[in-house]
Amino acid sequence: MEQPKYGFWLPPNISTHGAEIDNLISAVHWFMAVLFIGWGLYLVYCLFKFRERPGHEADVTGNAHFILPKYIEIGIIVIEACLLIFFSAPIWARVKQDFPKESEALVVKVTAEQFAWTIHYPGRDGKFGQLKNELIDGTNPTGLDRNDPNGVDDIISPNFLNIPVNKKIIVQLSAKDVIHNFFLPVMRVKQDAIPGMTIPLWFEATQTGKFEIACAQLCGVGHTQMRGFFNVMTQEEYDAWYNEEEKSLLGDAATATEPTGENK
């Protein structure tokens, strides 16, 4: 796994939907650059050409009437409308609304708190155990009820989101205390985690590697330290990690009876 290269521009993109976002960002910036350079050249020309000097008088007749700016303005409106209608709105719909089927995806719960991320896998039954506030303590950050049949095989992974590559991931995002923001720079994923709500989001990684989860919403004095990690692994690596976790949770007996491989 090679280290991602970061610099003074967009970080590398390893998501299936990120290229569209990056293309829109480039397109908008080209549009901005053309406008700004056009205005800039005109401005510099005027500032020099129409400077106060002996023998030069301002033309105050008010007869000057410019046609071109009207068409530039119409052009700006048309381009903005196209960017909105053909790019921004459809991309947003695909990213935020067209969710993959849960049966085809890996569903995980991510719960933010001051100042950590708790990643919660539903286990082989594909069902999340109940979360109960009264069970929250130092070892059980989200209050998972292990006595709930659905919760027996759930895996809790503090600050580490491990996912297989080329698989759709659905994250059910929430927060315990204040508003956080789940930001995966290389994934072009950003979503507020708001207490009292569970907000779903999805993405799919195209490359393996070790990356970071950043908090993008001021959440208190440790905001900077709220760094999580996410590892994109091959399916085999992921299965190996998962079985290891499961073994340490349930012991050898439980895993032996279950088929390995796909988890839902």
Place this chain on the structure above:
Amino acid sequence: MSHDSHNHSHGHDHSHGGHELPFWRKYIFSTDHKVIGLQYGITAVFFLLFGFSLMLLMRWQLAFPKQAIPLIGKLFTEDGVLSPELYNQFGAMHGTIMVFLGVVPLAVGAFGNYLVPLQVGAHDMAFPKLNMMSYWVYFVGGIVMLLSFMTPTGAAASGWTSYPPLSVVNGPGEGFWGGLFTGQSMWLLGMVFLITSSLLGSVNTIVTAIQLRVKGLSFMRWPVLVWAQVTTAFLLLLAFPPLEAAGIMQLMDRVGGTSFFMPSGLVVSGEAWKASGGGNPILWQHLFWFLAHPEVYVLILPAVGIVGEIIAVNTKKPLYGYKTLVYSVLFLGFMSFIVWAHHMFMTGMGVTMSTFFQATTMIISVPSVIILTTYLLTLWGASIRYTVPMLFATAFLPMFAIGGLTGLPLGLTASDIHLHDTYYVIGHFHYVVAPGTLFALMAGVYHWYPKISGRFMSDTLGKIHFWLSVIAINGVFMPMFFMGMAGVSRRLYDQTVYAHGLAAQPLNVIMSVSAWILAIAQLPFLYNMATSWKWGKKAESNNPWGATTLEWAASSPPPHENFTTPVEVYRAPYEYSSNKKLLPQFVQEA
């Protein structure tokens, strides 16, 4: 106008009869709009410098994380390193102070107060005592904000947006009084005062500009500055009350055990939060941004007005497309009420809502472009006189353009996914407010200084101030766009924790050094402002720039009640005479 009845109602005519008002009535609790304007101006400049200083300290931590601040660091913490607690407090208070105690009071309180009555030919504001009250309520609000640094937990530390639940759970304090005497509660209390002050001021501006117009001054003869100030006043009047209510609600959440903004089932630091719950933190964001988006236009419109006046005077030709400009300002004001949720795209917004708000956001760019275009076209065929105010006004144009254009990728939801809450946003709005609005306000200070004091500010010092500022300020804000692109979140105490933050860290050093140079660049300005009052070059006439609007008909400085002789308006603000020169509104051509 000279026969206006209200002037006889508050007994100031006595001052003409020989006995002067006592000092404290004339300069402290004055009802004269010019004195109040200056009070606003001086207080606002103090707060601007204070808010700027907070950022200068934060920029040390950002450039050289966890290294002790040289010389003065020990004043703040034992080891001289700015702590994350102080960093968050300074960040929240920098934003609050710059916006609510600095730029708005200077743009609206000072320039609006001083110039609107003069430009419409009034003897004073319509409600002079309300005007005085507006200033003093603002003053109290400022004191409350400053005192909040003295509380046991320090000042507010939840950003200038004060998002709950963080703002409610941050240093809650014990009981009602303990809860009230905390930075976050005093922030809310201070905001209530500041909003009240803005409401009092806005009513006054609207009534004065409309009701006290001198004979001949129809609406379409209003100078651009009056249009801008009146539109601003309407924004203040209509947008601020929701946050006043919301501020009191959040205060109740903090000290009264209510939960307007607190959802059920909160667990803070491992403890269940003791409140009934059932509230919604997103409600606060809606109420806040319903104020704070029009607020952006409260910041920019007075600047647009000032720049318009200065460009008209120094190009020595009429503003191009005055009517288009006026309608654009009005449309901008109206649209600013229906774009607020573009600040909240990341809260989880469906396609319908997000499409509506990004559409309105794209629409609001249209009048902004028109305003910029009319100013640019005014330059065509001009004879541009490069006075110091004109230098600042010209610099405003490309700076405002950068600020406006960079709003596009933020206003489009899809590109906003990556850029939201990064330094890109910081760069965007600072370009609008700092080299945009603040440059315009500085232009305004240089431009109207001869009117206010009867003396010019030094040209040489002004040019030093301008060139240093324009270079340094771009050094501060331009790298922010690259930093934001790299994905560095705003409000991070130490971005080098993250790999992508570490890679972008050299930009922070450039920004910090530029910020300190920018601070030094303001010294000639402050010195110039202070010394020219007494020793500046005397303005030879009432209208030394050859301007066209009514304030230049009054003597410099204008006396109490402004105009000693009756004035009348004969034409639109930027018209020319038969000999092809600009002709003041107040001169009847022979």
